[in-house]
Amino acid sequence: MTAGRFSPGSRCVGGLGAAAVLALLAGCEVGPDYHRPAVPTPPAFAENGPWQAAAPKDMLPKANWWKIFADDDLDRLETTATAANPTVQAALARVDEARAVARVSLASLLPSFAVNTVGSRTGYSANRELPPGASQVGYTTNSLDLPLDLSYQLDVFGQVRRGYEAAQALAQAQAAAYQTVVLSLQAEVAQDYYTLRAERSEKQTLDRTVDGRRRELDLVTKRQTAGASDHLDVYRAEVELGDAQSAALAVDQRIAELRHALALLSGAAPENFAAPAAPLVGEPPAIPLGLPSDLLERRPDVAQAERTMAAVNAEVGVAKGAFFPEVGLNAFAGFNSTAFNSLFGRNSKEWSIAPFVSVPVFQGGRNLANYERAQAAYTEAAANYRGQVLVAFRDVDDSISDLRYLSDQAAVLGASVTASHHAEDLSLLRYKQGVADYFEVIDAERTSLDNEVQFAQIQAQRFVGTIQLVKALGGGW
Numbered sequence: 515m516t517a518g519r520f521s522p523g524s525r526c527v528g529g530l531g532a533a534a535v536l537a538l539l540a541g542c543e544v545g546p547d548y549h550r551p552a553v554p555t556p557p558a559f560a561e562n563g564p565w566q567a568a569a570p571k572d573m574l575p576k577a578n579w580w581k582i583f584a585d586d587d588l589d590r591l592e593t594t595a596t597a598a599n600p601t602v603q604a605a606l607a608r609v610d611e612a613r614a615v616a617r618v619s620l621a622s623l624l625p626s627f628a629v630n631t632v633g634s635r636t637g638y639s640a641n642r643e644l645p646p647g648a649s650q651v652g653y654t655t656n657s658l659d660l661p662l663d664l665s666y667q668l669d670v671f672g673q674v675r676r677g678y679e680a681a682q683a684l685a686q687a688q689a690a691a692y693q694t695v696v697l698s699l700q701a702e703v704a705q706d707y708y709t710l711r712a713e714r715s716e717k718q719t720l721d722r723t724v725d726g727r728r729r730e731l732d733l734v735t736k737r738q739t740a741g742a743s744d745h746l747d748v749y750r751a752e753v754e755l756g757d758a759q760s761a762a763l764a765v766d767q768r769i770a771e772l773r774h775a776l777a778l779l780s781g782a783a784p785e786n787f788a789a790p791a792a793p794l795v796g797e798p799p800a801i802p803l804g805l806p807s808d809l810l811e812r813r814p815d816v817a818q819a820e821r822t823m824a825a826v827n828a829e830v831g832v833a834k835g836a837f838f839p840e841v842g843l844n845a846f847a848g849f850n851s852t853a854f855n856s857l858f859g860r861n862s863k864e865w866s867i868a869p870f871v872s873v874p875v876f877q878g879g880r881n882l883a884n885y886e887r888a889q890a891a892y893t894e895a896a897a898n899y900r901g902q903v904l905v906a907f908r909d910v911d912d913s914i915s916d917l918r919y920l921s922d923q924a925a926v927l928g929a930s931v932t933a934s935h936h937a938e939d940l941s942l943l944r945y946k947q948g949v950a951d952y953f954e955v956i957d958a959e960r961t962s963l964d965n966e967v968q969f970a971q972i973q974a975q976r977f978v979g980t981i982q983l984v985k986a987l988g989g990g991w
Contacts (some may be wrong), residue, residue, distance in 0.1 A: 545831020
C-alpha cells in the first residue's frame with residue numbers, strides 16, 4: 515500500500531448540500547486503507563547448522579522459552595527478573611499510557627455533555643449609556659443559569675476515526691516494544707547466568723590447578739633438598755603457583771561482576787542477592803527454527819515496526835481529512851431565572867441549537883504540506899519495516915552460523931583437553947622418574963590448563979549463542 519497524492523475523492527462521494535446528504539456521508543473515511551505490504555522471504559535460512567525441526571509446535575514452550583533449558587535456577591531467575599525489573603515495569607507503564615491515549619482518541623467520536631451552572635448578582639450604573647429617551651435608573655439583578663451544553667463534531671469524512679485508528683496502532687506498537695524489552699531482559703538474564711556458570715567451571719579448574727601446583731612445589735622443594743633438582747625449578751614452581759592463583763582471583767572478580775549484573779536485572783541489591791553456584795555442564799538444547807516467514811509473526815521488533823507503519827498510514831488519512839469541511843453541532847438546554855424559587859418553572863426554560871460547517875478556504879499551504887509530510891512519514895515507516903525484517907533474517911543466520919562453528923570448535927577442543935591431560939600426567943611421571951626436566955612439566959600443564967579454560971569458554975559461548983538464536987527467533991515457537 516502506498517499513500518497516494520491528495521485528490522478530492524476518497525471512499526466517500528461528494529457534496530454537502532443538506533442534512534440528508536450529510537447523513538449519507540456519515541461513515542466515510544478519507545485516506546488510504548491499511549494493508550500490510552508483502553515482504554519477500556526466503557524459503558529457508560542461509561546457514562546450515564545444528565537445529566531441530568519445528569514440528570509439532572503445540573508441545574513447545576511459548577512465553578517461557580527458557581524452560582527448554584530445563585534448569586530450575588534459570589527458571590527462578592527469569593521469573594523474578596520479569597516481575598521485578600524496573601526497565602520492564604517502565605515499558606509496561608508506557609503500554610498503559612499508549613492505551614489511555616487511544617481511549618482519549620476514541621472519546622472524540624462521541625458527543626460531549628457538560629453542565630455549566632452560573633449564578634451572578636450584578637449592579638448596573640444609573641449613569642450608564644442608554645438609548646435616547648430611556649430613564650437613567652440604576653438597579654441590581656440576579657441571574658441563575660443551569661444549562662446542559664452539547665458539543666459534537668460529526669465525523670463525516672472519518673478524520674477522527676483515522677486518528678483513533680492511528681492511536682490504536684501506536685498502542686499495539688508500544689505493546690510490541692514492551693515484548694521486545696521483556697525478551698531482551700530474559701535473554702540477558704540467561705546469558706549472564708550461563709556465563710556465570712562457565713566462570714564457576716573455570717574457577718573449579720583453576721582451584722584444582724592451584725592444588726596441583728602446591729603439591730608440585732612441595733615435590734620440587736623436596737627434590738631440591740635431596741639434590742635431584744636445583745633452585746631454578748623451585749622458582750619456576752613458585753611462579754607457576756602464583757600465576758594460577760592470580761588467574762583464580764581474576765575469575766573471582768568476573769564472578770562477582772556477573773552476580774551484581776544478575777542482581778540488577780532481577781531488581782535486587784547485590785547484598786541481598788544469592789546467585790546460583792553450579793558449574794556449567796552438559797550440552798545446550800537444540801532449538802526449533804521453523805520457516806523464515808514465521809519471523810514476521812514471532813519477532814516483537816518486527817511487529818512494532820509493522821504497527822508503527824499502520825499508525826502512520828492512518829495519520830495520512832487524518833492529514834487528508836483537513837482538506838474537507840468540518841461539520842459539528844453546538845446546543846444547550848436548561849433553565850434561567852433571576853430567583854431560585856422560579857428557576858425550574860415553565861417560563862424559565864431555554865435552549866439553543868447551532869449546527870455549523872467550517873470549510874477550509876485558505877490555509878497558506880499548511881494542509882498540503884502536512885499531507886505531504888504524512889506521506890513521507892509512511893514511506894519512511896515502510897522502509898524501516900522492510901529493514902527490520904532483513905535484520906531479523908540476518909540475526910537468525912548469524913546465530914546459526916555461530917552455533918555451527920562453536921560446535922565444531924567444542925569437538926576439537928574436547929579431544930585436545932583429553933590429550934593434554936594425558937600429556938600432563940605423563941610429563942609429571944617422567945619428571946618424577948628423572949627422565950624429563952621441569953620445563954616439560956610446566957609446558958604440559960600450561961597447555962592442559964589453556965585447553966580446559968578454552969573449552970569452558972567455548973561451552974559458555976555455545977549456551978549464549980543458543981540464547982541469542984532464541985532471541986533472534988522472537989523468543990517462542
